[in-house]
Amino acid sequence: AQTVTQSQPEMSVQEAETVTLSCTYDTSESDYYLFWYKQPPSRQMILVIRQEAYKQQNATENRFSVNFQKAAKSFSLKISDSQLGDAAMYFCAYRRYFGNEKLTFGTGTRLTIIP
Amino acid sequence: NAGVTQTPKFRVLKTGQSMTLLCAQDMNHEYMYWYRQDPGMGLRLIHYSVGEGTTAKGEVPDGYNVSRLKKQNFLLGLESAAPSQTSVYFCASSYLGQASGNTIYFGEGSWLTVV
Numbered sequence: 001a002q003t004v005t006q007s008q009p010e011m012s013v014q015e016a017e018t019v020t021l022s023c024t025y026d027t028s029e030s031d032y033y034l035f036w037y038k039q040p041p042s043r044q045m046i047l048v049i050r051q052e053a054y055k056q057q058n059a060t061e062n063r064f065s066v067n068f069q070k071a072a073k074s075f076s077l078k079i080s081d082s083q084l085g086d087a088a089m090y091f092c093a094y095r096r097y098f099g100n101e102k103l104t105f106g107t108g109t110r111l112t113i114i115p
Numbered sequence: 116n117a118g119v120t121q122t123p124k125f126r127v128l129k130t131g132q133s134m135t136l137l138c139a140q141d142m143n144h145e146y147m148y149w150y151r152q153d154p155g156m157g158l159r160l161i162h163y164s165v166g167e168g169t170t171a172k173g174e175v176p177d178g179y180n181v182s183r184l185k186k187q188n189f190l191l192g193l194e195s196a197a198p199s200q201t202s203v204y205f206c207a208s209s210y211l212g213q214a215s216g217n218t219i220y221f222g223e224g225s226w227l228t229v230v
Contacts, residue, residue: 004157035218043203045158045221091157095219102148102173103207103219105157 002027004094006106013082014114020067021077021109023092029053031097034068034075039089039108048090051075053097079111087113118142119222121206127228128196136191136225138206146209147189148173148219149181151202158205164189196229203227 003026013019025034036048051059051068058066063083067076079086092106119140128134138147145166150158160173164183178200180192189208193200206222 037221043152043224045205045207045224047218047220050218093157102160102163103158105159107155107157 002029002032002094002096002104004092004104004106006092006109008109009107010110010112012112012114013079015082015084017082018078018080019082019111021079021090021092021111023075023077023106025073025075025092025094027073027094029096033095033097034066035093035095035103036064036066036075036077037091037093037105038086039091040085040087045091049077082113084113084115087111119206119208119220121204121222121225123225124223125226127230128193129230130196130198132196133192133194134196134227135193136204136206136227138189138191138208138222139187140189140206140208140220141187142208142210142220143186144208144210144220145186146219147183148207149179149189149191150205150207151175152205152224153202161191161204193227196227198229201227201229 005024032053034051038046049061063080065078089108091108093103122137148163149161162181167186170181182190204225207219209219
C-alpha cells in the first residue's frame with residue numbers, strides 16, 4: 001500500500017520570503033501522480049500543483065514549484081514570495097496512474113505567514 | 116460553475132440518529148469519493164464509486180453506507196450516528212482515465228457533530 005509522509009506538522013515564514021514543505025512517499029509503482037493541496041481556514045481543498053511521475057521536469061505554477069526526486073521518493077513544495085493568503089494547511093497526496101485509485105494523503109503541514 | 120456541491124454544510128445529530136449527506140457534481144465525472152477529515156490527520160477514504168450503480172469500500176467504511184443511483188449524485192448515509200463520526204466530510208469526483216491529469220475535485224465539506 002502507498003503511504004505519504006509529511007514530517008513537518010508546522011512551518012512559518014516571513015512574508016515575501018521562500019519556504020519549502022517536505023513530502024516523502026512510498027510506492028512500488030513506476031507511474032503515478034503527486035499533488036499538493038491547500039486547505040485554508042474555510043476548509044475547502046484547493047489544488048496547488050500536480051506532478052506526473054513520468055515527467056522529469058519539475059512542475060511550476062506561478063510562485064509554487066516542486067522538487068520531484070523520483071529515486072528518493074521525495075516531493076517538496078517551494079513557495080516563493082510568500083503572501084498572507086498562503087497561510088493554510090498543505091497536504092501532499094499520491095494517486096496511481098492507472099485505475100480508479102483514490103488519493104492517499106499525508107497528515108498535512110500548517111503554514112503560518114509572519115507579516 | 117457549481118463543480119462539486121455538498122448538502123448539508125452543517126449538521127448536529129444525536130447519538131443513534133440517522134442522516135444522509137448528498138453530493139452532486141455537474142462535471143460528468145465517472146468517479147466519486149467520500150472522505151472524512153479528523154484533527155491531525157489527512158483525509159481518509161470512506162467509500163468510493165467508479166460509475167453509476169457501483170460502490171466500493173475505502174479505508175474507513177464501518178458505520179457508513181453509500182449509493183450512486185445517478186451518475187451525478189453520491190449519497191453517504193449514517194444509519195446510527197456515533198460520537199466517533201464527528202468529523203468534516205468531503206465529497207470529491209474525477210474523470211475516468213488520464214483526462215485532466217487525474218485531478219480530483221473536492222466539495223466544500225460538511226461539518227457533522229454527533230452529541
